[in-house]
Amino acid sequence: MGLEAPRRWQRHADLRRQTDQGRPAWLVPRWVGVARCRRWGLYLLAGMTGVPWFARHGSGVHAPSLGYVIGFVLAGSVVGMLAARGGDRTPVRTVLTMVLGTLLIYAVGAPYLMADLHLNAAAAWRAGVRPFLLGDALKVLLAAGLLPGVWRVTGRGRGTRAAR
Numbered sequence: 001m002g003l004e005a006p007r008r009w010q011r012h013a014d015l016r017r018q019t020d021q022g023r024p025a026w027l028v029p030r031w032v033g034v035a036r037c038r039r040w041g042l043y044l045l046a047g048m049t050g051v052p053w054f055a056r057h058g059s060g061v062h063a064p065s066l067g068y069v070i071g072f073v074l075a076g077s078v079v080g081m082l083a084a085r086g087g088d089r090t091p092v093r094t095v096l097t098m099v100l101g102t103l104l105i106y107a108v109g110a111p112y113l114m115a116d117l118h119l120n121a122a123a124a125w126r127a128g129v130r131p132f133l134l135g136d137a138l139k140v141l142l143a144a145g146l147l148p149g150v151w152r153v154t155g156r157g158r159g160t161r162a163a164r
Helices: 004-019 022-032 040-048 066-084 091-117 121-128 130-153
Strands: none
Touching: 040 066, 066 091, 091 121, 091 130, 121 130
C-alpha cells in the first residue's frame, strides 16, 4: 500500500484540480444562503450510502476525497454564516473568511485522507494539502478582489442580509 497510496490519491488530486471543487464551498453559501447550503449534507449522506456521485462516480465511506467533501459542507456552512454577517464585504474580511473556509476543508480532508490511505502526516501534507495551496491562495485573492465590489454594484453591500 505504501507505493500505491500516493498514486491512488493522485487520481483524486488530478480530479480536484480539474473540477475546482473548493470554489463552491466558498461562493455558493454566499449566493444561496446558509439554510439552503446545509442541504449539501443530504448530498454527502446519499453519497456515503451508495449514490455514485463523488469523484470518478465513487460512493461510500472509503474514498480518499470524502473527507474533503465533508470539509466542504462544514466550510460552506461556516463561510455562508460569516458572509451573511458581512464577512465578504471588504477585501480583508473576505480574505479572513475564505482562509478560514480553506483551513476547515483541510482540517477535515487531510486526516480523512491519512486514515483512508494509511498515510503519515507528512505524506498527507504532500498529497492532499501542498499541491492545492497556490490555487487556493489565488482563489482567495480573486474573491477578495471581486466580492466586495460585486455586492456594492448589486446593492447587497453594507447593511443588507444574505439570501436565505
